[in-house]
Amino acid sequence: MAAPGWEKIQEAHRRIAPRIHRTPVLRSATLDALSGASLFFKCENLQKTGSFKIRGASNAIFSLSDEEASRGIVTHSSGNHAAAVSCAAAWRGVPAWIVMPRNAPAVKSKAVEAYGGRITFCEPTVSARAEAAARLQAETGAVMIHPYDDDRIIAGQATAAVELLEETGELDAILAPVSGGGLLSGTALGARHLYPGIRLYGCEPAKADDAYRSLQTGRLEATESSDTIADGLRASLAPRTFAILRELLTGIVLVSEEEIIGAMELIWERLKVITEPSSAIALAPLLAAGARSLFEHTARPRVGIILSGGNVDLRALPFK
Amino acid sequence: MAAPGWEKIQEAHRRIAPRIHRTPVLRSATLDALSGASLFFKCENLQKTGSFKIRGASNAIFSLSDEEASRGIVTHSSGNHAAAVSCAAAWRGVPAWIVMPRNAPAVKSKAVEAYGGRITFCEPTVSARAEAAARLQAETGAVMIHPYDDDRIIAGQATAAVELLEETGELDAILAPVSGGGLLSGTALGARHLYPGIRLYGCEPAKADDAYRSLQTGRLEATESSDTIADGLRASLAPRTFAILRELLTGIVLVSEEEIIGAMELIWERLKVITEPSSAIALAPLLAAGARSLFEHTARPRVGIILSGGNVDLRALPFK
Numbered sequence: 001m002a003a004p005g006w007e008k009i010q011e012a013h014r015r016i017a018p019r020i021h022r023t024p025v026l027r028s029a030t031l032d033a034l035s036g037a038s039l040f041f042k043c044e045n046l047q048k049t050g051s052f053k054i055r056g057a058s059n060a061i062f063s064l065s066d067e068e069a070s071r072g073i074v075t076h077s078s079g080n081h082a083a084a085v086s087c088a089a090a091w092r093g094v095p096a097w098i099v100m101p102r103n104a105p106a107v108k109s110k111a112v113e114a115y116g117g118r119i120t121f122c123e124p125t126v127s128a129r130a131e132a133a134a135r136l137q138a139e140t141g142a143v144m145i146h147p148y149d150d151d152r153i154i155a156g157q158a159t160a161a162v163e164l165l166e167e168t169g170e171l172d173a174i175l176a177p178v179s180g181g182g183l184l185s186g187t188a189l190g191a192r193h194l195y196p197g198i199r200l201y202g203c204e205p206a207k208a209d210d211a212y213r214s215l216q217t218g219r220l221e222a223t224e225s226s227d228t229i230a231d232g233l234r235a236s237l238a239p240r241t242f243a244i245l246r247e248l249l250t251g252i253v254l255v256s257e258e259e260i261i262g263a264m265e266l267i268w269e270r271l272k273v274i275t276e277p278s279s280a281i282a283l284a285p286l287l288a289a290g291a292r293s294l295f296e297h298t299a300r301p302r303v304g305i306i307l308s309g310g311n312v313d314l315r316a317l318p319f320k
Numbered sequence: 321m322a323a324p325g326w327e328k329i330q331e332a333h334r335r336i337a338p339r340i341h342r343t344p345v346l347r348s349a350t351l352d353a354l355s356g357a358s359l360f361f362k363c364e365n366l367q368k369t370g371s372f373k374i375r376g377a378s379n380a381i382f383s384l385s386d387e388e389a390s391r392g393i394v395t396h397s398s399g400n401h402a403a404a405v406s407c408a409a410a411w412r413g414v415p416a417w418i419v420m421p422r423n424a425p426a427v428k429s430k431a432v433e434a435y436g437g438r439i440t441f442c443e444p445t446v447s448a449r450a451e452a453a454a455r456l457q458a459e460t461g462a463v464m465i466h467p468y469d470d471d472r473i474i475a476g477q478a479t480a481a482v483e484l485l486e487e488t489g490e491l492d493a494i495l496a497p498v499s500g501g502g503l504l505s506g507t508a509l510g511a512r513h514l515y516p517g518i519r520l521y522g523c524e525p526a527k528a529d530d531a532y533r534s535l536q537t538g539r540l541e542a543t544e545s546s547d548t549i550a551d552g553l554r555a556s557l558a559p560r561t562f563a564i565l566r567e568l569l570t571g572i573v574l575v576s577e578e579e580i581i582g583a584m585e586l587i588w589e590r591l592k593v594i595t596e597p598s599s600a601i602a603l604a605p606l607l608a609a610g611a612r613s614l615f616e617h618t619a620r621p622r623v624g625i626i627l628s629g630g631n632v633d634l635r636a637l638p639f640k
Contacts, residue, residue: 024344026366045592046346265634272365272630274592310592314585319634 001243003185004155006193012059012155013162019058019091023047023160025167028270035286037295037303040171041267042164045275045310049111051232052160052183052308053077053084053147059156060145061088069094072142076100076122076129078232079108080309081147086117097140099132101125105231107313125225126236148182149238158186164304165194172301173294175282177308178202178211178252179233181241187306188248199250201294203281205229206254210236215245215252229257229318232278232309253285253294260284261318267307268319277318279308321563323505324475326513332379332475333482339378339411343367343480345487348590355606357615357623360491361587362484365595365630369431371552372480372503372628373397373404373467379476380465381408389414392462396420396442396449398552399428400629401467406437417460419452421445425551427633445545446556468502469558478506484624485514492621493614495602497628498522498531498572499553501561507626508568519570521614523601525549526574530556535565535572549577549638552598552629573605573614580604581638587627588639597638599628 004012026041044052061073073089075081076099089096098117100109101124112119122132137144147153160183161174174191178184184202191198204211208226214237222236237245255263264280266287267273282305285291295301324332346361364372381393393409395401396419409416418437420429421444432439442452457464467473480503481494494511498504504522511518524531528546534557542556557565575583584600586607587593602625605611615621 021347024346024366026344027341029368048349050592268594268634272370272594274588274594314588314637314639317634317637 001247002240003189003244004151004158008151008155009158009162009190013159015062016055016058016156016159020048020054021046022163025164026271026273030270031266035291037286037301039286040164040168040302040304041271042160042304042306043273044160045273045279045307049080049083049087050309050311051080051084052157052306053080054087055159056153056156056182057081057084057145058088058091060150060152061085061092063152064143068143072096072140073145074133074137074140074142075145075147076133077147078234079104080232080311082117083108083111083115085145086112086115090116097136097142099129099136101129105313108311111311126222127224147235148180149240153182154186154189154241156186157183158190160306161187161304162190162194164306165191168302168304170195171198171304172298173199173201174304174306175201175203175285176306177233177278177281178204179278180235181211181237181245183306183308184249185241185244188244192248200248201250201285202245202252203255203285204252205233205260205281206256208234209254211245212252212254214242215249230260230278230281232276233281255281255284259288263287265319273307274310274312275307276309276312279310282306321567322560323509323564324471324478328471328475329478329482329510333479335382336375336378336476336479340368340374341366342483345484346591346593350590351586355611357606357621359606360484360488360622360624361591362480362624362626363593364480365593365599365627369400369403369407370629370631371400371404372477372626373400374407375479376473376476376502377401377404377465378408378411380470380472381405381412383472384463388463392416392460393465394453394457394460394462395465395467396453397467398554399424400552400631402437403428403431403435405465406432406435410436417456417462419449419456421449425633428631431631446542447544467555468500469560473502474506474509474561476506477503478510480626481507481624482510482514484626485511488622488624490515491518491624492618493519493521494624494626495521495523495605496626497553497598497601498524499598500555501531501557501565503626503628504569505561505564508564512568520568521570521605522565522572523575523605524572525553525580525601526576528554529574531565532572532574534562535569550580550598550601552596553601575601575604579608583607585639593627594630594632595627596629596632599630602626
C-alpha cells in the first residue's frame with residue numbers, strides 16, 4: 001500500500017493550519033439519545049469554502065514549486081473540490097481550470113466562479129470528467145491536482161480526523177462519507193496512526209455503491225453515473241484510495257436516499273448547522289435499526305462523525 | 321441602576337458551565353469583506369435548546385432552594401425562554417408551566433412540549449402574557465421566572481459575551497438583538513466590566529421599536545403587539561433592563577424586515593449555521609450603507625456579534 005505517512009500528514013497540517021479554520025466539534029444530547037452513542041461531530045461544513053476539500057487542495061497547491069504553480073492548476077470535481085482548488089489557487093495567485101459535470105448543483109458552480117475558477121462543463125460521467133480534464137491540461141500546461149488520487153490531497157484530508165482526535169481523545173469509531181475515497185483514506189491513515197484499534201466506517205449511498213462492491217469483490221468497481229441526492233458522492237475509488245481502504249477500513253455501510261434526508265433534517269434541527277446530503281450520510285448508519293451491530297460489545301460507544309460539507313441550495317431543500 | 325455585579329455573573333458562569341455548551345466563535349472572510357470589519361460570531365444558536373436562553377434559565381432554576389424548586393416554575397415567553405425553562409426544569413426534576421402567545425412558531429411550542437413544559441396559549445400581546453402567567457402562578461404556587469426582568473436571568477445571559485471576550489480579547493464593539501433586554505443588559509454588564517471602552521449596540525426590528533423609542537424619550541415605551549418576522553423580538557423592555565441599557569448602551573439600530581432576511585440568508589450561506597430572524601438581525605447593521613457611522617475613527621473594527629438562536633421552521637424559510 002503506497003500512502004502518505006504520519007510525517008506527511010503532520011507536514012500538511014503545519015502547511016494548511018494558518019490558512020484554514022480550526023472547525024468546532026459539536027455535540028447533541030438528543031442525537032446521543034437517538035443513536036445510543038456519544039457522538040462528536042467534526043464540522044467541516046463550517047470550514048472555508050464550506051467543505052473539508054480546502055485541506056487537501058491547499059496542501060497540494062502550497063506544496064508546488066513557484067515554477068509549477070505559475071502554470072496554473074487543472075482539476076475535475078462535482079463541486080466542493082472545485083471550489084477549494086479555485087480558492088487555494090486564488091490564495092496562491094495562480095489560475096485554476098475546473099471541469100464540472102453538467103448536473104452539479106448551481107450553488108457549487110457559482111462558488112467556483114466567485115473564487116475565480118474557470119469552469120468547463122462535461123457530461124455527468126466519471127470518464128467524461130477525466131477526459132475533459134486531461135484535454136484541458138494538455139491545452140494549458142497547468143498542473144493536474146486530482147480530487148483524491150493524490151498523496152498530497154489524502155494527507156491534507158487526514159488533518160480533519162487528526163484535529164477531531166486531538167480534541168476528543170480516543171474514540172471507538174469514526175464514520176465518514178466515501179466517494180473517491182480521499183477523505184476516508186486520510187481519515188483512516190490519521191486515525192489508525194493515533195489509535196490503532198479504532199473502527200473506521202465509510203458511508204456510501206446505495207445508489208452509488210461502487211466502493212462497497214469494490215471491497216466485496218476485491219476489484220475496483222465503478223459507478224459510471226448516479227443521481228443520488230448526495231451529489232458529492234457520485235465519484236468512484238481510484239487505485240490509490242482503494243488500496244488504502246482495503247487495508248485499513250472496518251467496513252462500508254450503504255445508506256438509502258430516505259435515510260440520507262432523514263439524517264440531514266436531524267442535523268439541521270438539532271445541531272443547527274447546514275449540512276449537505278453528502279455529509280449528513282455519515283450520521284445515518286447510527287440512526288438505523290442495525291446500528292448496534294457496528295459496535296458489538298461496546299455499550300455507549302464514543303463515535304466521531306466527519307460532517308464533510310455544507311454547500312446546499314437553500315431554495316431547493318429536500319425536507320417534506 | 322440595580323443590576324447584577326461582576327461577582328454574580330461569575331457565579332452564574334460557574335453554576336451553568338457544566339450544564340451548557342461552550343459555543344464556538346465563528347468567522348467568515350466573506351462577511352468580513354462585506355462589512356469592512358473583523359467579525360466574531362458567538363454562536364448561541366448552537367447552544368443547548370437552540371438559544372442563549374438556557375444560560376439565564378438554568379442559572380435562575382439552579383439558584384432556587386430545593387423547597388422553592390419543588391413548587392415548579394412558571395413563565396411566559398414567545399418561545400426560546402419557554403424551551404429553556406422547560407429544559408432546565410426537567411434537569412432539576414420539577415414541573416414547568418409556560419404561557420406562550422398563540423402566534424409563536426409551531427417549532428418553538430413543539431420544543432417546549434418535547435422538554436415536558438405544560439403550555440397555556442394566550443393572546444399575542446405583552447399584557448395578555450403577563451396576566452396569564454400571574455394567573456397560573458396563583459393557581460399552581462409555582463415560582464415565577466420572568467424572561468428578563470430578573471437579575472439571575474440577566475447574570476446568566478451575560479455569560480455569552482464573557483465567553484466571547486475570553487476568546488477574542490478586546491473588541492471595539494458588540495452587537496446583540498434587543499427585545500425585553502435580558503441578553504443586551506447582560507452583554508453590556510459583562511462586556512463593560514471587562515473592557516470599559518467597548519461600544520454596545522442593540523439591534524431592534526423597526527416594526528417593534530419600543531426600546532429605541534424608550535431610549536429616545538427617556539420613558540419606558542411599549543410595543544403592545546408586532547408581526548415582525550423576528551418572532552423572538554416582540555417583547556418590550558422592563559424597568560430593570562431599561563435602567564441598565566440607559567446607562568450602558570451606546571445605541572440602538574433599527575432594522576427593516578428585508579434587512580433581517582438578507583442578513584439571515586448571508587449567515588446561512590456563509591457561516592453555514594442555522595440562525596433565526598431574531599438572531600440574524602445583529603449582523604444587519606454592519607451590512608447597511610451607514611455601517612461606518614457606528615465606528616467613526618476605527619479602521620477595520622473588531623466586532624462581536626451574538627447569534628442568539630437557531631429555532632426556525634425549516635419548512636417555512638423566508639428566502640426568495
